[in-house]
Amino acid sequence: MKNALSGAATLLAALTLSTTAFAKEPIQPIAPVQQLNxxxxxxxxxxxxxxxxxxxxxxxxxxxxxxxxxxxxxxxxxxxxxxxxxxxxxxxxxxxxxxxxxxxxxxxxxxxxxxxxxxxxxxxxxxxxxxxxxxxxxxxxxxxxxxxxxxxxxxxxxxxxxxxxxxxKTLVTPNSRFDQWLLGDKNALSADELSGYQLFKDSGCAACHNGEAVGGNSFQKMGVVEAYQAKSPAEGLSAVTGKDSDRFKFKVPTLRNVEMTYPYFHDGEAETLAEAVDVMGRLQLGRKFSPTENDQIVAFLKTLTGDQPQFQLPILPPSTDQTPQPKPFE
Amino acid sequence: MKNALSGAATLLAALTLSTTAFAKEPIQPIAPVQQLNxxxxxxxxxxxxxxxxxxxxxxxxxxxxxxxxxxxxxxxxxxxxxxxxxxxxxxxxxxxxxxxxxxxxxxxxxxxxxxxxxxxxxxxxxxxxxxxxxxxxxxxxxxxxxxxxxxxxxxxxxxxxxxxxxxxKTLVTPNSRFDQWLLGDKNALSADELSGYQLFKDSGCAACHNGEAVGGNSFQKMGVVEAYQAKSPAEGLSAVTGKDSDRFKFKVPTLRNVEMTYPYFHDGEAETLAEAVDVMGRLQLGRKFSPTENDQIVAFLKTLTGDQPQFQLPILPPSTDQTPQPKPFE
Missing domain, CATH: 1.10.760.10 (Cytochrome c-like domain)
Structure with missing residues (x-):
């Protein structure tokens, strides 16, 4: 009985610790779909x-x-x-x-x-x-x-x-290794991945890439410390607001599943995560990550890959004699 | 006990009848996958x-x-x-x-x-x-x-x-209504669908469209009784054999799921099943189907839609920094 109580107390302490730790993190775990038609x-x-x-x-x-x-x-x-x-x-x-x-x-x-x-x-x-x-x-x-x-x-x-x-709305990806870590499984991440996460926070990445989606919740200028040499004519938010101050502001992309969503940036110019981390560090934060630091951040980013949507390939209802024909070559 | 035996005898008689009927049909039911790696x-x-x-x-x-x-x-x-x-x-x-x-x-x-x-x-x-x-x-x-x-x-x-x-090999489509009928469920087809099947056999369609796939098992000339006015330069089997006698011979397509596989013919020129049936009747069999006959054959053909393959959309492993880049615009 004593052991059981002691076990329960330890569990409670662990849960409290976990909740506390979790509350301090800039990233929150992805919630599974709660409500759906x-x-x-x-x-x-x-x-x-x-x-x-x-x-x-x-x-x-x-x-x-x-x-x-x-x-x-x-x-x-x-x-x-x-x-x-x-x-x-x-x-x-x-x-x-x-x-x-x-x-x-x-x-x-x-x-x-x-x-x-x-x-x-x-x-x-x-x-x-x-x-x-x-x-x-x-x-x-x-x-x-x-x-x-x-x-x-x-x-x-x-x-x-x-x-x-x-x-x-069903296309959320919970249960990444990083979320497992956030939710209390301290063995879910390696030392390098944790170092990468620490760097991610300490150097300022998390200022924009935060929340449940690790991004997606603000518009920021591409090229804060150093200008971005864009090849693409896209100007971002200013096209919507008409404000000059919004030029080159783009929605901060989610970093969830970023291992799978290459190439990177609004113009797709960064082919690898290493390149994207390097450019972001220099242009947004004025920081040149060392090769080791870059590796660690990339290792952390790869822990953000969650459960991919699982569903049966849908079978589509066939067209009828009345269905307008597709026009691929007109 | 007598009832049970009598029931069994009836069942046996029905099965025998069904097997006999089935053996006489030019079309056999699609077998589910029997062996797979x-x-x-x-x-x-x-x-x-x-x-x-x-x-x-x-x-x-x-x-x-x-x-x-x-x-x-x-x-x-x-x-x-x-x-x-x-x-x-x-x-x-x-x-x-x-x-x-x-x-x-x-x-x-x-x-x-x-x-x-x-x-x-x-x-x-x-x-x-x-x-x-x-x-x-x-x-x-x-x-x-x-x-x-x-x-x-x-x-x-x-x-x-x-x-x-x-x-x-997994992409077979058993259990169409027509196969249910072949396998003994005499209520699986309507009177019109059965009339269509009878016409399909009596007028000669089944000479080429037969077997498990209702086609797919021979090469036949497109345009037997009447020449096919092809817009496409495709010449069919002769391109493979080099024989002039094989010009305009094409593999007879399967009619399984034909309701879903529009448009029809090797050149896709027939937009509807009604058109395909009409052209086939005239060119291959020298027979002009009446509107009612055409409707009935089309109704029969729609009973050939089987269970579509059911599987989870596969998730693909991501590329790496070493993966050669796709070249869509070169």
Whole structure:
């Protein structure tokens, strides 16, 4: 009995310590999905994988935010309709529900608003919302599923984007080794990884890369101490606010699963994590990390890879004789 | 006891009847996968979904043989590297293990030989086998998995294609309503669907579209009674055999899941099943189906949709700093 009580006391002490330690950290563990409209999310999953939302019938949300590859395309900038080269690096969809806003320049307030963008962007899916609705309306299984989920007879683009956004809310990645450490498993990280985390905090990375998503919650200027030699014309937040002071401010990207979301920065110019850490250190913090320090920070960053979304590949309802044909080569 | 025996006798009689009926049919039910190297198939599934087997890093096997869409891209002809327009309609990968040979002209003897084709085809994935191996060799998780599966230290293209082929063997679609009917469930088909099947047999469709895959087991000339007015330059089997008598002979496509594998024919010129049935009737059989007959045959064809492959979307191992970069825009 004494041993049991003593064990309980030790456990309590450990839990208290863990909670205290956790409260002091700038990063919080990713919470699993707490609330979900499952029917809406299942519909959204189909739409996310459906290339018939593009003019060509070839490009779906998953083409550039590939859930087999960290929710990105792992390309410097994306490939759009007719193989057009996109202007910016595709940010990961993983944990994007935690972002303060969507797109690098934050021009969409939330996931639902974001989802409508690429469908109608001539350089991406090159479709129109109205044509996308025509396609969906021609497919009885979609019509029925929208009726079940939204209780209305006519499919609206707001329902399409709402369902996609609901699916995207499921794309969180809890249970990374770093989160296991945060939650009390002190053996989850190696000494090098812990040193990297300490450096990450001490040198100021965590000033912007913090919170549940280790980023995604503020806009910051790219090139604070030293100017960034951008090859891309993207100017970031100023394109949205019109303020000169917002030039080159971009949404701080999440570092969750950063091992999988290469290449880095809004222009995809940094091919490796080592390069990204080096550039960030010099330009944002005025600090040149030694090779050992760089290695340690990279080692820490790789502990942020969480459980990837696990789900069955959706089977899409077939088109009918009434479905408008895709136009890949027009 | 008497009732039980009488019930058993009835069941036996029904089974005998069913087996007899079944033996007389030109179509046999699809058998589920009987034998599989699971580790190889799981590796092959990753490779099937991995766009890093293409020059651009954007096109995977699943891009044109999309397992969400009946194992095809549902385009007249496919989109290749740099948005090149392919010369031929992408045949479904579903049940392709049952084919007599692969590709419309049968130029690959089996699935393994087929799998190497698109990777190195400049108009498709535009890569080389050697570069594909370089990519895989740079990714430790792949190296380990190949070691486990093949017991060798160095990845070879023959292993890549063997693994992909093993995965493709899993892509059979048993349990269609038609197979349920073949297996004895006489309520599985409606009167119209049964009439369509009777017409399908009586008018000669089943002469070529027979067996487990309802096709896929012979090469036949496109345009027997009446010439096919082809817009595509594809000449079929003669390109492989060099024989003039093989001009315009193509592998008879499977009709399994044909509801999902639109558009139809090697050139994708028939947009609907009704059109395909009409053209086939006139050109191959010299028979003009009435609208009712056409409807009935189409109704029968839609009963050939089987259980689609069910599996988790694979998560791909990330590239490393040593991985050669994709070159989408070169």
């Amino acid at each position: 499952l029917a809406q999310s299942e519909l959204g999953k189909k739409l996310y994988f459906d290339p018939r939302l593009s003019k060509s019938g070839f490009i779906s949300c998953n083409s550039c935010h590939n859930l087999s590859m960290g929710g990105t395309d792992n390309l410097k900038t994306s490939i759009g309709h007719n193989w057009q080269q996109g202007p910016i690096n595709a940010p990961t969809v993983l944990n994007s529900s935690l972002n303060i806003a969507q797109f690098w320049d934050g021009r969409a307030a939330d996931l639902q608003e974001q989802a409508g963008g690429p469908i109608a962007n001539p350089g991406e899916m090159a479709f129109t919302h109205s044509l996308a609705i025509d396609v969906l309306e021609s497919i009885p299984q979609y019509v029925t599923e929208f009726q079940q989920v939204f209780g209305t007879d006519q499919i609206k683009i707001e329902q399409v984007t709402e369902a996609i956004a609901e699916f995207e | 699971l580790a190889q198939s799981e590796l092959g599934k990753k490779l099937y979904f991995d766009p890093r087997l293409s020059k651009s890093g954007f096109i995977s096997c699943n891009s044109c043989h999309n397992l969400s869409m009946g194992g095809t891209d549902n385009l007249k002809t496919s989109i290749g590297h740099n948005w090149q327009q392919g010369p031929i309609n992408a045949p479904t990968v579903l049940n392709s293990s049952l084919n007599i040979a692969q590709f419309w002209d049968g130029r690959a003897a089996d699935l393994q030989e087929q799998a190497g084709g698109p990777i190195a085809n400049p108009g498709e994935m535009a890569f080389t086998h050697s570069l594909a191996i370089d990519v895989l060799e740079s990714i430790p998780q792949y190296v380990t998995e190949f070691q486990q599966v093949f017991g060798t230290d160095q990845i070879k293209i023959e292993q890549v294609t063997e693994a992909i082929a093993e995965f493709e």
